Structures are given as C-alpha cells and as structure tokens.
Amino acid sequence: MHDTRCLQQASALLKQAQSHAAMADLVRGAVARNEQWRARQCINLVAAESPTSPSVRALLSSEVGTRASGGHIGRDNRFFSGMKNIDELESLCVELLKIVFRTQYADHRLMGGMIAVLAAYTALTHPGDCIMSVPLTHGGDTSNRGKGPPGVRGLKVMDIPFMHDTLDIDLTRLSEIARVAKPAVIGLGMTLTLFPLPIADIKGIVSSWNGKVYFDAAHQLGLISAGLFQNPLAEGADLMTGSTGKTFSGPQGGLIAWNEASLTPVVHETIFPTLTGSHQINRVAALAVAATEMLEYGQTYMRQVVKNAQALAENLQNRGVMVFHRERGYTRTHQIVIDSKPFISGREAVQRLEAANIIANEMPLPWDSGPETGIRLGTVEVTRLGMKEREMAWIAEQIAKVLLHNEDPMAIANAVIDFMKNHRTVYYCHENGLPR
Numbered sequence: 001m002h003d004t005r006c007l008q009q010a011s012a013l014l015k016q017a018q019s020h021a022a023m024a025d026l027v028r029g030a031v032a033r034n035e036q037w038r039a040r041q042c043i044n045l046v047a048a049e050s051p052t053s054p055s056v057r058a059l060l061s062s063e064v065g066t067r068a069s070g071g072h073i074g075r076d077n078r079f080f081s082g083m084k085n086i087d088e089l090e091s092l093c094v095e096l097l098k099i100v101f102r103t104q105y106a107d108h109r110l111m112g113g114m115i116a117v118l119a120a121y122t123a124l125t126h127p128g129d130c131i132m133s134v135p136l137t138h139g140g141d142t143s144n145r146g147k148g149p150p151g152v153r154g155l156k157v158m159d160i161p162f163m164h165d166t167l168d169i170d171l172t173r174l175s176e177i178a179r180v181a182k183p184a185v186i187g188l189g190m191t192l193t194l195f196p197l198p199i200a201d202i203k204g205i206v207s208s209w210n211g212k213v214y215f216d217a218a219h220q221l222g223l224i225s226a227g228l229f230q231n232p233l234a235e236g237a238d239l240m241t242g243s244t245g246k247t248f249s250g251p252q253g254g255l256i257a258w259n260e261a262s263l264t265p266v267v268h269e270t271i272f273p274t275l276t277g278s279h280q281i282n283r284v285a286a287l288a289v290a291a292t293e294m295l296e297y298g299q300t301y302m303r304q305v306v307k308n309a310q311a312l313a314e315n316l317q318n319r320g321v322m323v324f325h326r327e328r329g330y331t332r333t334h335q336i337v338i339d340s341k342p343f344i345s346g347r348e349a350v351q352r353l354e355a356a357n358i359i360a361n362e363m364p365l366p367w368d369s370g371p372e373t374g375i376r377l378g379t380v381e382v383t384r385l386g387m388k389e390r391e392m393a394w395i396a397e398q399i400a401k402v403l404l405h406n407e408d409p410m411a412i413a414n415a416v417i418d419f420m421k422n423h424r425t426v427y428y429c430h431e432n433g434l435p436r
Helices: 002-015 020-039 054-059 086-103 112-124 171-181 200-211 221-225 263-275 281-318 346-355 380-384 389-403 408-419
Strands: 106-108 129-131 154-161 185-189 212-216 238-244 254-258 335-339 361-363 374-376
Touching: 002 020, 054 281, 086 106, 086 221, 086 254, 086 281, 106 263, 106 335, 106 408, 112 129, 112 212, 112 254, 112 263, 112 380, 129 171, 154 263, 171 200, 185 200, 200 212, 221 238, 221 281, 221 335, 238 335, 263 361, 281 380, 281 389, 346 361, 346 374, 380 389
Parallel strands: 129 154, 129 185, 185 212, 212 238
Antiparallel strands: 106 254, 238 254, 335 374, 361 374
8 A cells, every 4th residue: 555654745745735837846856856856866776767869868768759549450440540650569569579580470568567467267168267387486476466457357376386495396296287277367476586497397287178379578578589488488488578678678568479360350359459558559669679679789788687696695605795686696597585684674774775775675584474585686778788797796895895884775776876977878789789
C-alpha cells in the first residue's frame, strides 16, 4: 500500500502552490532532482534498469505518441483512419524484433513486462488450470505466482521443486509432481537469474500431455538477443515474453515472441482487444530504434555486462563480501547475489548502501524464514555508461566499506559523486558507439 505520509506531503505542497502552473513546477522539480541524483550522482546496480540512448529517449516525447492506435496493423484492421505511417512504423518494429530474437512471430504492443506475462498465461491457459512456477525463495517473481497474473487468470499455482540450498531445478521431483498434476503450463519466470535453465528437459516432461513451457525473459532479454544466453524458443519453450527496459535497454514495456503458427490467432486476440487498446506509438518507435542498437552493439555490450558482473563478484569476494555461487563462476548473466551480513536484513543493508549513493535491492534466499537476507546487484547500467572491469574493482571496494567496515556513508557518497562525473555518456548506441 502507498505510504500515506508521502501522499500527505504531496497534498500539502499542492495546497501551498500559488497557481496551477506552480503545481506543474512541483512535478518538474521532482523529475529534475531525480535526474540530478539517481542518474548523475549514484552508482545504479539495480538489475531491472538501464539508461536509454539519446535517440530512444527523444522518441518517447515524439508527436506520434499523441496518436491512438487501436487494432492490428493494416488499414482494414484499425479503429481509426490516418494510420498509414503508423502501420509502417509498427511493421518495422515487428520485423526488427523477429530479426533480433530469431523468431517467426513477435508482438510489440504490451505496455509492460507484467502485462506480457498476463498475455502469455491468458493465451496458454483456461481459468481453473494448474500451472507450475518458480517460488520466490528460489529466484521466482510475483508476476508468475498466485498474487500476479496467474492468480488474476484463476489458475492453481504449484511450486517448481529445487535442489536444497541451490538455484537448480530438481528435475526428478518435477517430473514426479508434473506427471500427476499435469500442469497446462510450466512457467519459467525469475527475478534472480544467474544460470541457464533446463528448458529442453522440462519440455520433454510436459509434452506427453501437450503441456506448454513459457519462458519469462524479463531479465535475460538483452542477453538472449545478443546470443549470449540460452535461446528459450530454440530449446523448446512455446512462448517467450520480456521486459524491454532491462537488459534490452529500450523503453519500459513488454514484448512477446513465438515460433508456432497455431499460437498466432490466440496471442493476437489476447493482446487486442483483450489486454491493450491504444498502446503508445512513441514507445513502439523507441523500441524499434533500441532493437537496431542491439543488432549493432548488443553482442559487445552484453558480453561486457557479463564480464562486469563476474568481475564485480570476484572483487567483492576478495574483499570479504560473501558472493554466492563462487564454485560456478558466480553468474552467467548481468546479476550477482551477495549476503547482507553483518546486517540483519537485506533491506537494512540496501538502505545503508543508498546513503552512500549506491543503489541496489534486497532479495530472498532459499533459507530465509524471516527478513530477506540477500542483495541483488546488476551491471547493465554501469556497463552502458562505459565502465569495465577496473571500475568494478573500485565499486566493490566502496560496497565493502559500507557493508563490512562501517565507514561513513556520506564520505563514500561524496567519492561516488566524483566518480560518476566521468561516467555520464551512454554508449553502445548509434550516437556514441563503443566506449574506449
């Protein structure tokens, strides 16, 4: 629920404003302060965020964003006339996504990753069906659980079983449970994603009753597009969705991709008219340009993202911060997970890091029965700002100072501000190319 104190403070500010124009100034001021602090003075290690390129950002404020877009591509499929240029734009976006993800079909109209998840479960299930998905304590996300779209869809959600104290799916136990429950879908959606998942094995389990495998690539989308992570559709997944504003580094939104022609009618009908009406054509334009950036720079970009994650993990471990999965090289994605100790909880540790201008988020671990004790760190934003392994060593040192050595967060924050003065250019895009 919203913090009523924040709402009360906003209400008080609006009451003090001398005009409606002054109220607008309050909004612009909050935006400007966020840009000054979060974008220019903080090290952002939130795995769910990435800065967009200048051209992508500019398109988000373009005139085309004022136009309604109801219906499918093509003059006879629209609810409005005057759409010939928008048909061209949306067609370019669809075809670019098909190239980027090496798929037969793709759709760009979903307004967010969560809506993309809802579209997948709506297309693949009926109310009352059983599905299996990843529990939160093993890296799962609420978007694939009972409090998310599966619950809204009226589905029975069962846990995918995992090996004790690891992030590995227990395929033997999964097979035993699934052959009895016969889930309509096994949903692989994870907010903590470090290593590839056994998609082909899972598809082999469910195929005997025509069960479907759905891969929610919310976090892995950019890595998949660059060919640096497993390709879910090539390994047996029936549908793949993703968030376009995380590793894909485009505007906030969602997309869906598939290869089986028989799914096309139900996916399209689910998207429109069921879950979207007008779908923000400015975002579609921005997504299309982001796709061209990934085609040009994605492999180099994503390779450095993974290198930086592994380097950050190694440097943290060497400084005494416990990083999980050292025996497996820590990660094969943009994420790592560390222990919040000596702090009681991840929330407490993350708040102390924030005071030092280092932004992260807490994460539940398999053995947590109380407060979450993990911290998830991601390297997408720092990589797009031109940072490499050397900078990861410096960042690791600052994190260790905060978490282990109880140094003054304000002093570290000032050092971070000076550090970030040299990292304000967005790279891996057509305007600025690659970092030196």
